[in-house]
Amino acid sequence: MSSRSRVVWFLFTVAVVAGLFSPSYAVAQTERKDLVIRFSSGSYLDRVEPDKDNPLYLEIENLGNRAITNIRLLADAPEGWLVEFNPVTIDNLAPGSVVAIDVNVKPSRAATKRDNRINFIAEGDGIRRVMTIWVRVENGPSVWLWVGLAIAVAVIAGFVFIFLRIGRQ
Amino acid sequence: MIERVHEHIISELNANTRTDTIFVLTAIILNLVSLGVNSGVASGDRDTTATIVMFTFVALIIVVNFVVEVGLIRGRQMRKKLLSGLLKMYKDQGVEGYYDASLLGDYRTRYNLFMLVVLFTGVVAIVIPFVIR
Numbered sequence: 001m002s003s004r005s006r007v008v009w010f011l012f013t014v015a016v017v018a019g020l021f022s023p024s025y026a027v028a029q030t031e032r033k034d035l036v037i038r039f040s041s042g043s044y045l046d047r048v049e050p051d052k053d054n055p056l057y058l059e060i061e062n063l064g065n066r067a068i069t070n071i072r073l074l075a076d077a078p079e080g081w082l083v084e085f086n087p088v089t090i091d092n093l094a095p096g097s098v099v100a101i102d103v104n105v106k107p108s109r110a111a112t113k114r115d116n117r118i119n120f121i122a123e124g125d126g127i128r129r130v131m132t133i134w135v136r137v138e139n140g141p142s143v144w145l146w147v148g149l150a151i152a153v154a155v156i157a158g159f160v161f162i163f164l165r166i167g168r169q
Numbered sequence: 170m171i172e173r174v175h176e177h178i179i180s181e182l183n184a185n186t187r188t189d190t191i192f193v194l195t196a197i198i199l200n201l202v203s204l205g206v207n208s209g210v211a212s213g214d215r216d217t218t219a220t221i222v223m224f225t226f227v228a229l230i231i232v233v234n235f236v237v238e239v240g241l242i243r244g245r246q247m248r249k250k251l252l253s254g255l256l257k258m259y260k261d262q263g264v265e266g267y268y269d270a271s272l273l274g275d276y277r278t279r280y281n282l283f284m285l286v287v288l289f290t291g292v293v294a295i296v297i298p299f300v301i302r
Contacts, residue, residue, distance in 0.1 A: 144211075148299025152292045155231055159238055159288050166242045 034063035035071075035093075037122050037131040040100060048135045051109040058101040058131075060122055062093045068124040069093075073101060076119035080108030083118065093124070111137045113144075175258060178251050185251070189244040193283050196237040200290040203230050207298035223302075227295055234291040238284055245280040249273055 040057035048054040062068050071090040075083035086102040093099060105118065113136075120131045203226045210219050210226075252273055259265040 144299045144302040148296045151227060151231075151299075152296045155234070155292060155295065156288065158231075158235065159284075162235065162238055163242065163284070166239060167245075 031066050032064045033066055033068060033124075033127045035068060035122055035124065035127050035129045036061050036063055037120055037129055045105065045133065046135055047138050048105055048107050048111075049138055050107045050111040052106065054105045054107070054135075056103040056105060058103055058120065059098050060090065060093065060101060061098045062095050065095050067092055067094050068127055071122055071124040074121040074123065075103075076121065077105070078107070078111070078116050078118075080110065081116075081118075082106040083120075090124075105135070107137055113137050171258065171262075175255070178255050178258075182248065182251050185244055185248050189241060189280075189283070192237045192240045192244070193287060196234055196287040197290050199233050200230060200287070200294040203227075204290075204294040204297055207294070208301055211298040211302035223298060230291055230294050234287055237287050241280055241284050241287070245277060248276055248280075252276070 038059055038061070040059050043057035045054060045056040060071065069092050071093055073085040073088055073090075075085070077083050082104075083106075084104045086104075087099075090099055103120070107116070115134045115136050118133050118135060120133070122129045122131075207223050207226050210222050213219060256265060256268060256270060259268050
């Protein structure tokens with residue numbers, strides 16, 4: 001073998017060894033669990049009506065390189081609100097897989113007209129992800145309306161009082 | 170001398186009219202401007218800053234409207250006193266038949282209507298933004 005061939009073989013060997021034990025290779029081999037909850041394409045919810053079904057479509061995707069098992073779907077919503085998932089559980093979500101979730105949000109009849117926070121929670125073995133959305137209740141009785149009316153009544157009463165008190169002097 | 174007094178009373182009545190006009194116009198314009206600003210704020214972001222701005226304008230509306238109401242009541246009383254003196258003067262001069270005493274009652278009604286307009290626009294300027302919010 002010529003000295004030139006030896007050099008070529010040496011460089012090739014070094015390159016192969018470096019490739020095998022490089023950091024990127026080591027990281028790619030680690031177990032990684034990652035999950036994401038997001039709106040399905042074209043689906044969005046920012047306004048809801050009290051005591052009515054408000055459908056919403058979500059997706060759960062496994063972004064890791066290991067399957068995630070026993071995923072449960074939960075919701076943290078204002079008191080009296082009903083949040084239903086279909087399906088409620090996912091037994092096994094393979095890496096790269098996406099599962100569509102039908103969600104129904106039903107605010108309570110007495111839900112006030114304001115922004116309300118809903119947390120959608122996905123809990124699997126060894127992983128937990130939360131997605132937060134804000135929805136505004138429409139057509140509900142507003143607290144601010146009563147505040148405005150109370151101020152208006154107080155102003156009218158003050159006007160009448162001043163009118164009677166000073167007007168008779 | 171009586172002519173000087175007559176001129177003085179007329180001058181006071183003119184000043185009184187100007188002051189009351191300014192009061193009424195200021196209150197109505199401020200109420201309408203506040204209505205616009207607060208409605209815009211109420212339909213926007215519902216954060217703490219917006220709430221503070223809204224309540225600041227509500228406080229401004231209340232204060233200005235009460236000042237205007239008191240000003241109009243005082244203006245009405247002042248006009249009544251001036252016209253009463255004028256009527257007495259006309260009576261002493263024997264020309265009271267040219268000035269109808271019922272004008273005093275008409276002025277009272279007019280002032281009450283001015284105050285009603287101010288009050289109503291004020292109430293609208295307060296309530297509408299809260300309805301929008």
